[in-house]
Amino acid sequence: MGSTMEGTLSTALFGSGVAVRGVLFDIDDTLVDLEYSMTTALRDVSEHLLPGLDAAGWEKFGRIFTHETTHFYDRYLAGELTFNEQRLLRGRAALGHFGVELGEGEESHAWLSEYARLQPSYVRAFDDVVPVLDALDAAGIPYGAVSNNVHDYQRVKLDSAGLSRISVLVGTDSVGVPKPDPAIYLEGVRLLGTRPEETLYVGDNRLLDADGATAAGLRGVWLNRVGETAEGFSGREIDSLARLLEQERV
Structure with missing residues (x-):
């Protein structure tokens, strides 16, 4: 895909002009309900x-x-x-x-x-998942999933939800450790072929997903679908995956 599409989407994903070369997602209550x-x-x-x-x-x-x-x-x-x-x-x-x-x-x-x-x-995918994956495909930005469950069980879950297009999948048995151990996020980065600092990680658990991924060197995003309050959280928070595609205005 053309660099214009990728550059535009990268800016929307971060809202800061920082290039995004890959996106990793949590699965449970992030991609599937x-x-x-x-x-x-x-x-x-x-x-x-x-x-x-x-x-x-x-x-x-x-x-x-x-x-x-x-x-x-x-x-x-x-x-x-x-x-x-x-x-x-x-x-x-x-x-x-x-x-x-x-x-x-x-x-x-x-x-x-x-x-x-x-x-x-x-098992079903949330309504905001497919539009985001379509946009990433159109922009040529690779994506995958990193989960705190075993690979084969989560593979069936993704396929049952109509998300077989997510081919990169890391489970706890893939590296032998769960989140928030840095190794599990970094294995996802390795499979995408990106660098941690240019890889977005999005998940519904503030500690395991946003904070854990950020500590591993990725750019963690907390997907707070239910409006949970979190005192002192200073990272990026969104209430829908659709927010990833919105150009932030300053």
């Missing part, structure tokens, strides 16, 4: 255990699983639990809040297997 897929599948596999639960109850159930039990996922990243073990512990915690005990053995296996089968079918 993981929370929707998780909570929808959770309700499907748990309704028979929680008959009559109202909308507020299902919202609480989903919030426990997706937000209030992430310490189990942290233990998985630390190698203390398998992926299925952390998932099952999170499910048990959510069900336990409503007085339901998920039994050992076949009952747990059936719940876990059905959730694993259904959850990928609900």
